[in-house]
Amino acid sequence: xxxxxxxxxxxxxxxxxxxxxxxxxxxxxxxxxxxxxxxxxxxxxxxxxxxxxxxxxxxxxxxxxxxxxxxxxxxxxxxxxxxxxxxxxxxxxxxxxxxxxxxxxxxxxxxxxxxxxxxxxxxxxxxxxxxxxxxxxxxxxxxxxxxxxxxxxxxxxxxxxxxxxxxxxxxxxxxxxxxxxxxxxxxxxxxxxxxxxxxxxxxxxxxxxxxxxxxxxxxxxxxxxxxxxxxxxxxxxxxxxxxxxxxxxxxxxxxxxxxxxxxxxxxxxxxxxxxxxxxxxxxxxxxxxxxxxxxxxxxxxxxxxxxxxxxxxxxxxxxxxxxxxxxxxxxxxxxxxxxxxxxxxxxxxxxxxxxxxxxxxxxxxxxxxxxxxxxxxxxxxxxxxxxxxxxxxxxxxxxxxxxxxxxxxxxxxxxxxxxxxxxxxxxxxxxxxxxxxxxxxxxxxxxxxxxxxxxxxxxxxxxxxx
Ligand code: ARG
Numbered sequence: 001x002x003x004x005x006x007x008x009x010x011x012x013x014x015x016x017x018x019x020x021x022x023x024x025x026x027x028x029x030x031x032x033x034x035x036x037x038x039x040x041x042x043x044x045x046x047x048x049x050x051x052x053x054x055x056x057x058x059x060x061x062x063x064x065x066x067x068x069x070x071x072x073x074x075x076x077x078x079x080x081x082x083x084x085x086x087x088x089x090x091x092x093x094x095x096x097x098x099x100x101x102x103x104x105x106x107x108x109x110x111x112x113x114x115x116x117x118x119x120x121x122x123x124x125x126x127x128x129x130x131x132x133x134x135x136x137x138x139x140x141x142x143x144x145x146x147x148x149x150x151x152x153x154x155x156x157x158x159x160x161x162x163x164x165x166x167x168x169x170x171x172x173x174x175x176x177x178x179x180x181x182x183x184x185x186x187x188x189x190x191x192x193x194x195x196x197x198x199x200x201x202x203x204x205x206x207x208x209x210x211x212x213x214x215x216x217x218x219x220x221x222x223x224x225x226x227x228x229x230x231x232x233x234x235x236x237x238x239x240x241x242x243x244x245x246x247x248x249x250x251x252x253x254x255x256x257x258x259x260x261x262x263x264x265x266x267x268x269x270x271x272x273x274x275x276x277x278x279x280x281x282x283x284x285x286x287x288x289x290x291x292x293x294x295x296x297x298x299x300x301x302x303x304x305x306x307x308x309x310x311x312x313x314x315x316x317x318x319x320x321x322x323x324x325x326x327x328x329x330x331x332x333x334x335x336x337x338x339x340x341x342x343x344x345x346x347x348x349x350x351x352x353x354x355x356x357x358x359x360x361x362x363x364x365x366x367x368x369x370x371x372x373x374x375x376x377x378x379x380x381x382x383x384x385x386x387x388x389x390x391x392x393x394x395x396x397x398x399x400x401x402x403x404x405x406x407x408x409x410x411x412x413x414x415x416x417x418x419x420x421x422x423x424x425x426x427x428x429x430x431x432x433x434x435x436x437x438x439x440x441x442x443x444x445x446x447x448x449x450x451x452x453x454x455x456x457x458x459x460x461x462x463x464x465x466x
Pocket of ligand 1: 023027083109110113317319321322
């Protein structure tokens, strides 16, 4: 028996229709969730006296043996069944006979699949969260090591003001921190159990939905049965979380690609995370970063796909909703791979501190500070801005940086300069004077790193306690 229905049909399903309609080729991935949900359902049916204790126990034993056999590879999930729900139920009936036919009492595949997808998404949310925490650990280590690695901060991709590598990576730490908490929010909202909603209107059996919810670790049963079987908000939300993670990974990838280029040479990607060219022997390409950037489009596509699928489905369950699975699986797999690869790439990447510092020195990133110096000496800011602007022009012609100029040269632009100018525009001073909360100055950065490690520790501990 490869399908669960057929009583009211007098003809076989057209072969192409079967191929079109079946979902087992991709929903076989839900086998664990499906069995877990069925065990909770069968246990509840026994407790409620809807099935005899004996029937309920037989079913549970049968399901456990199916689970063990799939796990060991003894029972392959083959594609002749319509979906994973049919596969498990048909196998159960093969194994235990008539009691197996009672499992589906008070249940529909509509609430069953809604449950399976929530169980899957809940697990996926946690896995991505954990991978992100690993990535955060790597980022924090970079921040900790590079508190005094000076580099140019950019706006419009033009050198702007000096920052530190710690500060630059701190920005990514924040992005991924928001991603972690966003996943946690999604996890909280999805944690309601739809089983017991039946096809759409509940059932006439005295089901104990509270018991099922609790035994599957949900906070509550869902509140409305029609919504229970037709809601895929949590999947779309998860895809949204994943899309934003990809935005962040892609921006970081873009910077790594630039920084790894011959022009920047700020970083060197480890050989293990680079690839070569079949024709140009000198090449070492940042393919991993490029692919992460490239796969971002694919994850956005997954979210757009499900949003579009859901937007005009009348209540309650319609078959369109079978299209929820592939985008969720695809985006989850893609993001998991990308987060792990990014962590590995960063962990093994070397940073060229000398080149970064030189780039900051030669990019007039201290020009604002030089103007501020004149202001302190009593020159109005607008005049100071003009003086430094002319000095920058002079330096460009002479191929010098501001701090290469002699005191005489400084004086030729303004008598307000004194020999303390050199210290005032050194990268270290420029950075360390930036002390406001969130700025790159050493003291502010120390605070940021302290708060970040505290958060990471708490999050990691929380995961372990669960
Ligand atoms: N394979 C289906 C899905 O993923 C299971 C639910 C089938 N329900 C139905 N009424 N045909 O959506």
